[in-house]
Amino acid sequence: MQLAANIAVLAAIYALIACGYVLIYRVSRVLSLAHGELMMLGAYGLAVTASLFGGHPLVAIAASAALALAVGFLVYGLLMWRMTGESVLAAVLATIALGILLRGAMILAFGTQTQYPLQGLGWTNASIAIGSARISAAGLTLVLGTAAVYGALFVFLHASRWGIRMRAAGQNPLLAAQRGVRLHGIYALAWGLATFTGGMAGMLIACDAGIESTLVTIGLKAFPAALVGGLDSLLGALAGAWIVAAAEVLLIHYVDPLLSDVVPFFVLLAMLVVRPWGLFGTREELDRV
């Protein structure tokens, strides 16, 4: 029972992070390798707003969420915008550069000590009993938050005007642009949403375990979840997150705790051998000259 609870929390973490990878890849075919850092930036954003709006935790959370969204738009507006039309290679290299820049800047700005934004908000991380398992309040929020985010994204992508434009741009950018879809706006929105969800993941993990440099590694470990499910499928990201999380928790528990960092990548390699486009991903179309 405890194992199931652990798997659920880890799967929620991976799913929440992975949907950022999927959103950006699906819309602009760019693999964002700065996602772990952007996630960490979201966590630090919460720490800052928590100390700014001490005593008003809800205001602090809303402000940090808005901040994460704004950072996403900024990343596109300042950097990734210039990479549209360049090769995908250049765009991916740009995200690597952005990641290392952010990592250095964050250490300079916030130091290397572990921070606990939950204290700043004035809340405690209570332990809640569900059946025979115990789960932390932040962990439970993570699971519920992830479910809410996926529900909202599903409705957004299928029912709203902007969501449909987003899917169109992902399917065929040229055709979408010719039908009057503003690609820059769509791409900026994708980056904004991805950073927002990633930032949310960062904030919730920070509430649970504090902000540490390992947060970036968690961001990278969520990438296999996105790929196992299929890089262009949100449903796949959810399924992939469950698979990777289950494999990780079970192997740590029954085999060796040191395996934690490698299990997701084992799963990833296995998937690349068996079905490289992922469980729910679309197989790439024929390339015509």
Add this chain to the structure above:
Amino acid sequence: MSSSGYFRTSYARDAALVDTRTQKAWLSVFCVALAAFPFLAGPFALDLANQVLLTSIGAVALMLLTGYAGQISLGHAGLLAAGAFTAGILFKEIGASIWITLPASAAVGALIGFVFGLPSLRLRGLYLAVSTLALHFLVIHAGQEYETRRGFSTGVVLDSPLADARAWFFVLLFASAATILFSLNLLRGRTGRAWRAIHGREAVAAALGINVKAAKLSAFVVSCTLTSIAGCLFAYYRGFVSAEAFSLFVTIQYVAAVIVGGIGSILGALLGTVFVVLFPYGIEALMAVLGFADRLSSVIFAVNYAAFGLAMILFLVFEPQGLVGIWRRVQAWFLLWPFKQKPVGK
């Protein structure tokens, strides 16, 4: 340089590595300068030069893969670690000499390249980046396992066959020159043309009769082998192997060398290497001049991270051709002077 009215009239001439008499003269001057360098330089400059030479092997290897074949590798640190640990383990377990560990490292690198390159062949695009990321974590994990299992928790110590920094300079110079010549030779032949074609567009390359999968895999295997050899030399040069020395930042340093130097040029890889090796020392000197040195001494690595990221972004956005692009522009300016434009059609 066609701006001087000199034209190549045969394919052999076009493929020649050293073309004109002026180039030959400059090359020999450069070689003499290199040979004289260790006798003139102090110990610090010599260590820097050795680092540049060592890094240049890995950077040229990554340039072949990323700059020519257009594939991204995020496993460069992992491959260096693979070579270094192969050397360290063979030395510790069977007391092997460098004549055994060096070929063994090359073989391990080739094997890893083959195994991790295979899954990425099934799809186009960025899947090599994905599997090499897995490569990095798996190799580092294996290295850590070995360290803890055998009780070398702080790292594996190796006896270096060469004690003298000057001797190392010539060994590394030879290794680097051999790597460059090998790469240039591959690039001017069929293999190099195939790599450039798949970089341009895979479907067109396939239509031209290039075996896309073989070309991709060969690029990755060659790059992995060279990098692993560099890792083995690194282990002997430092006399010490530890998994902590091969973080993802090392990979990013090599990627930075390729970007800053200029994608698609061996000269670019070399310029990028010099930049990447000297950059941290430059930052440190700058901090000392500005008076931040004491305050930031504990986080100087973070300053490095940020500065690296910024330099990479600036080059990607404003100078995608890298240092080589600047070099060529300066060269053209001098060649064309007093004119400003190249003649039409050149």
